[in-house]
Amino acid sequence: xxxxxxxxxxxxxxxxxxxxxxxxxxxxxxxxxxxxxxxxxxxxxxxxxxxxxxxxxxxxxxxxxxxxxxxxxxxxxxxxxxxxxxxxxxxxxxxxxxxxxxxxxxxxxxxxxxxxxxxxxxxxxxxxxxxxxxxxxxxxxxxxxxxxxxxxxxxxxxxxxxxxxxxxxxxxxxxxxxxxxxxxxxxxxxxxxxxxxxxxxx
Numbered sequence: 643x644x645x646x647x648x649x650x651x652x653x654x655x656x657x658x659x660x661x662x663x664x665x666x667x668x669x670x671x672x673x674x675x676x677x678x679x680x681x682x683x684x685x686x687x688x689x690x691x692x693x694x695x696x697x698x699x700x701x702x703x704x705x706x707x708x709x710x711x712x713x714x715x716x717x718x719x720x721x722x723x724x725x726x727x728x729x730x731x732x733x734x735x736x737x738x739x740x741x742x743x744x745x746x747x748x749x750x751x752x753x754x755x756x757x758x759x760x761x762x763x764x765x766x767x768x769x770x771x772x773x774x775x776x777x778x779x780x781x782x783x784x785x786x787x788x789x790x791x792x793x794x795x796x797x798x799x800x801x802x803x804x805x806x807x808x809x810x811x812x813x814x815x816x817x818x819x820x821x822x823x824x825x826x827x828x829x830x831x832x833x834x835x836x837x838x839x840x841x842x843x844x
Contacts, residue, residue, distance in 0.1 A: 665720070667696035668751050669823055670780045670838050676700075678776060681746030686767055687736045687753040691717025691729065698728035702747070707732045707739050737763055744772035750779040754799040765809045771843045777813060779806055783820045783837040790835035791825050801837035813841035 666672075671693045680701035685694040688706035690713050697704050698721070708714050711733045718731045732739065737759060748767045755763055768777050781801040782793035794800055803818040817840040825832045 665692060667693045668780055670821060670836065671749065671751065671778070672696065674817065674838070674840050675747070675749075675776070675778060678747065681775070683747035683749065684741055684745050684767070684770060685749045685751070686739075686763075687750065688717065689713050689751075691720060691731070693749055693751055694729050695721055695724065695726050697747075697749075698726050699724075701728075703728050703730075705730045705732060705741060705745075707734050707736055709733065709735045737766075740766065741770050744775070745770055746772055746775040748775075748777050750781070752781050753779075754781055754794055754801075756798045760799070760801070761805070761809055764806055768810050768813065768841075768843075771813075773843050775843050777810065777839070777841045777843070779837065779839045780821075781837050783835045785820060786835040791827075791832035792834050803837050803839055806837065806839045807841070810839075810841050813843050816840040816842055 683697050683702045683704045685697070685704055685706045688694050688708045691706045694704045694706035694717065706717055706729050714731045714733050721729055736753060748770050750764065750767055753763060764779065771777050784797040784800040784802050786793050787795060787797050787800060803820060807815050807818050817838055819838055821836050821838045823834040823836050825834050
C-alpha cells in the first residue's frame, strides 16, 4: 500500500532549501494557459506558488492551496518581494478543501497521489470549474517511472491521460497527452515524461 507523505514531511523538505521549485511557472502551465482570459483560479497543491504567482502576474485572482505551511509562507514572501498581488494563500489539505464558488480555472500541478485519492482529487477539482472554464493537470506520467527522468519511483502515484479524461464528464478535452519535459542535470539534459490534460467545461 502506498502512503501519502504528510505536511510535516513536506514542511521539512521546504525548510531544507531556499527554493525547492523554480521561480518560473511550469513549462506546460505557461504554454497552455498563457492565452486564457484572466478570471478566478485555484492552484491546488501550489507548493511555493510558482504557478499561482505567474497567473496573478497576468491578472488572475488566484487561490493557492497547499497543506505545507512552510511552502505557503514562502509563496506569500515571494509575492511580496516581487510586488505581485492577487493571490490568496491558504494552508489546507487539498483532499478536503474546496472553493466557496465555481472558478474559471483549476490547476493541478504534480499532485501525485495513490488511488483512490488521485481520482477523488481530480474529480473534485473538475467539479469546481465554472461553465466555460478550464481544467488543467500536469503530473508525472506512469511511463516516466521506466522511461523518463526523476519523479516518483512507483506508478501507483503517477498519472495517465486516459484515466484523467475518464473523470472529466461534461468537459471538452483540448489536450490529453504524454509530453516530454527537458530537465537540466549535471550530466546534461534528460527528459521527463508528464501527463498533460487541458479541458474546457461545456
